[in-house]
Amino acid sequence: MSARRPLAKPLRRCARALLRPAMVLAAALTTLPAIAVELSAGSVLPHDSASDVLPRAAAMADANGDGRSDVIFFNIHHTTAATEEQYLAYLYEQQADGTMRRAMRFSMIAGGVTRYGQPDGVAFGDLDGDGRAELVLPDAAHDHLVIFKRGVDRYDEVKRLALPFDFAFHQISIEDLDRDGIPEILYHHVSQGFAIYRGLGGLNYLPPMAVMSYVSNGFLIDDADGDGVRDLLVAINSVELNAKGFAINFGLAPRPGDFGRRRRGFFGLPAFSGMQQAYSIGVGQFAGDSKPEIVLLSRTEYPPDEHNTVRMPQTISVYRMDDPHHYTLLKRYEYRDVGAVMPAHLRVTDLDGDGRDEVYVFRSGQLEVIQQQGDGFAPVYLPQMPAGFAGSDPFLASTHFADFNGDGCRDVGYLANGYVIHYRQNCPSGVAMRKPAQPAMRVTPRIKPRRGVRLRR
Template sequence: MLLPQTLRLASAVVVLALLITHGDNGYCAAGSIAAPVLKWQLGGCTSWCETGWYSSPAVADLDKDGKPEVIGSGYAIHVLNGSDGSLKWRMKSGHDRNEGNAVDNVGRTWSGIVLADVDGDGEQEIVTAHSGGWVSVYDRQGYFKPGWPKKPTDRELRGLSVSDLDADGFMEIIVTAAVNSKTNSWIFQHDGTLRAGWPQLGSDGESAWGVFNDNAAVGDLDGDGFGEIVVPSDVHSICAYEEDGVQIPASADYSGKDWGAVGIWEDLATELRGWGRCNGVRSESFRANFAKGPAVIADMDGDGINEVVAVGNMYDCTSGYQSKYSAPLIFNADRSRFKTAGADWEKGPVDTGAPLSEDYNRIESNQPNTVVADLDGDGEKEILFPSYDGRLHAFWLDKTEHGSWPYEVDAHATEGFYRFASEPTVADLDNDGKAEVIFASWTQKGSNRTGRLHIVDDQGNRLQEVDLPAAKGSWDWNGALAAPTLANIDTDPDLEVVLNTAHAGLVAYDLPGTANARIIWGTGRGNYQRDGYVVSAKTSCKAGPVTLGPASYSGAEIYRSESTLVTSGSVVIQAGANISFEASSGLRLNRGFRVQDRGSFRARIRDVICPVDQ
C-alpha cells in the first residue's frame, strides 16, 4: 500500500490484525513450539497430481460463508475447502469456469497466486500468470474480469505482482518474462489495457536480458508516495523504473548511468570503473548474475529510508562462467551500495559457499528468494535466503550470520542425496518477541525420498522437522519448491501452514498453540500482492480516536491479515493492545475488507507505523 505523501507526514497509521468478532517422521527440540500435525494432503489431485512448481498458495473466504478457501496452482487453479482440502472448483490456466475442464491448461504456474482488490469494487480478485505468456484476472468466483486474459509474450511469465502505483485506488498488474530480450517487463491497468510507458526496455550497457524468477519488487523506494518497480535481471543488472516507465538514475558515482546500466561486480572499484578484465584475478573476474534473484524493498536499519536487497549468483567470468556463491547485497535508492555504522555493505559480499549441484538432471533449480524480517526483535531487519549450497542463510546488518546460522538442510554426506530449502516464511509463533522461521525442503530427483517441513528459531536452531507426504504415483521424489503460506484455514484459532508440494498436491498442517502468532513474512514474496515490499513499523506511535468514517482511513491489507487506519491526536497506543472502533455502513478498506453494516468491531493492534515527523 502506498500512502500519499501528505498522509504519511501528517497522520499516524495504525496497522491492525483482523481479529474481527462479526504418520510423519518427527524431529524436534525442546521448547514451546509444538510439532506440526498433518491436516490434509493431495489437495487438487485426482488419480494423479499436477507438478507443483514455485507458486505459493493463497487463502481467502472467497464465497463469504465464513470459511476460508485455499487457492493453489501447479497448472490448473484449484480452490479447496480450507477445513479438509476437498475441491470446491477448479479452472484450467488461461481459462475461466465458463470453459469447464475440457480445455487444456495454457501452461504451468511459477509465480504465487495473487489476491487483491484490483479494480476498486470492494471484492478480491484472483490473479495468475503462466507459461505461454498468459496473465489472467478473475473475480472471486473464477470468471474472467472484463478485459482479461492477456498475452504480452509467448514465453513463460515467471513474475507477477500487483500494486497501486499511482495511488488512484486501482491496482496495476506487473508481469515479467523468462525471455531472452530487453523487452521483458509489462504493466497492465486493472482493465487489461497496457499502462502508458510500458512495455519497457532494459537499459543499454550491461544487458538486462530476461527475468527468470519472480524477481520484481514494487514499493515506494524514494518516499514520494508512488510505486517504483525494481527488476533484477539476467545477466548482471538490476533495473529500476518509475511507475510511468522512466528509468531511475543511479548515483553520480556511476557517471550518469541508470540503475540497469550498472553492472554488478564483487569488487566495488571494478564496478565503479564499469568493466572488469575477466583475467582470472578475483577482483577483475567475479560478477553477479541476477536472473533468479528476487529483490525486496525495505527499510533495513529503521531510519525511514528504504533500501533494495537482492541475492545474486556470483560467478567467474574468466571462462566457463563457473558459479561461485550466492551473494547478498544491499543498495541505496540511488543504486550506491549500502553502508552505515557497523554495517559496511560497500565491500564485496560474503562468500557463502559453492553450489552442491546445478545439474537439472539431478535437481530442480534452487531459487535464492530473498526474505527480509526482524528475527530477534531488535528493530533491525535480517536477510534470509535459500542457497544452492544446501543451506538456508540469515544475515544480520553487521554482515555476519549469528547463532547457528546458516541452517544446514542438506546432509548428502550421510543421507546420500541432495536436499535444498524453499523460500522461508517468518512468524513469531508463540508471541514471545522472537521470530520462528518456517520453510520446506525438497530432494534430489531419483532419491525416492521426500522433503520436510522445518521450523527453526531466530538463531537458526532446529525446533521441529516433519517429513512431507510421499509422492503420489510414479514420481521418485517429493518436497516443496515454493514458499509455504501461513494462515488460519479453519474455524479454530490456530494457524495452519499450506504447502504446494511437487508431487503430492496441496498439503496443510496444523500449528498447535499459535492462536496469538504474529505473522511477519507469511507467504511467497511476503504478501498476496507478491510485491516484495516491507512496510516499516514502530512499536508505539501517537494516535487518537479510532472511530472510522470515510475521511479517516487510508486503506487496508486483508492479504496480510491487517487493516490500516489513519488517526490523529496524542494518545500513545502500544502494539499488542486491543481496541474497539465504529464503522459506518458501506465503509471499504482499500485492500479487500468491507464493512457491510454499521456496528462495533474489535481488532488487535499488530504494529503501529508512525509518520516520519514523530
C-alpha cells in the same frame, strides 16, 4: 547421637551420587531449544487427477468475500494431448466451521486449445476492490498477462496486459507497492528483471515499468533496511555473471504513486573454503530490537577430504546492515548435508508472536521449522507428512502463512502433491480444531556460527 553422626556424610555423598544423573539430565534438557510453534501433521487438500501429475502453482486469498483464507492450485498432467484433464485448477474455500471444502474444479484448456501458460507462481488477490480475489496468469505465448474473474463454476478471462519480456516466466505477485490502496501487479522474468504494472483502480493499469535485476529464482517484497519503505529482494545464483549472493532494489516506491527512486545493490556471498550457491532470501528480526536482518538460504560444496568425501551442507546466513547499504555477516549455520539435492525455499515470520522470527524451509514435501538457539539456529520441529505422501519442491510463491481454520492463529500452507496445511496447535485462543501435533524432533547444531565477515557493494 554421636554414634549416628559418622554416617551422615557418607549418606549425603551417596544421595548426591544418586541424584547427579538426574541433575545432569535436567541441565541437558534446559539446553535444548524450546518448541514455541507446535504444528500438526500435514493435512492435504487433494486433487483427483491421474497419479502422473505435476503440482504446478498455488495461491492464497479470499476468493468469495467472506473474509476467510481460501486456496487455489493447479495441476499439469504429463501428456502430449491437449485434453480438458491436462491442465486443471482446484479452488478450496474455508467454511464457517474451519474446514476446507472444494468449491471448484475446472480446466484451463477450452475445447482442446491451450490458451494459458503453466506458471511456477500465480497471482491471486482483489484487484478491483469488490472483496473477491482475481486470478492472474500468463497466456500460452507468454506475451500477455491474463486477468480472470470468478464466474459460474470457473474463472473467466476478462482482460489482458501486454508483457515487455519474451518467454522465461517465473513468478507473478499482487502488491500495493506505493501504499495508495490500489494493488500493483509484478511480473518476474527469470533473467531480464521485473515488469511492474501500476494500478489505477478497477482493472486499469499503466504500461509496465521495467526494473532490472539479476538472474534469480523468485523475489521477495519487504522492508530490508528499516526505513518504512518496502524493497525488492532476490537471491542470486548466476554462474554466467559470476554473481552469487543477494541483490536489493532499495526504495522501490517511497511515496504513494512514486516509482522513481530506485537504487540497486548487489551483495556477494563471503569467501569460505567451499563453493556456495544461493537459493532463497528472507527478511526477519532475530535480535529483538526491531531492526531487520537478511536471511539467505544456500548450499556450500566443500573440497573432498582425505576419504574423498564431499560435504554439501545446507546453510542459513544472517546479514545485518551496519551502515547505509553495507551488510555484515552475523551468523552462518550449516545444519544438514543435502548432497546433490538442491535447497528449496525459505520463508521467515514470527508465527508464535514472541518477537523473534522463525525460519521455515520448504523442500520436497517436507517442512522444516528452524528456531534460534543461543547465538545460532537449530531445526527443532519437523511436522510429519501423511502416510505414503510424496511431494515436490514448492515454489516460493506457493508457500503461505494464513489462518486456514478460523481459530485466529496463522497456519502454514504450501503446494506439494495437493495443497498441504500444517495447523497451529498451541493457538492462544484455545480453539483446538485439529488433532494434536506430532512429537517434535530436536537436533543439536553441529557447526558453530562464524562471525565478523563484512560485505560491501
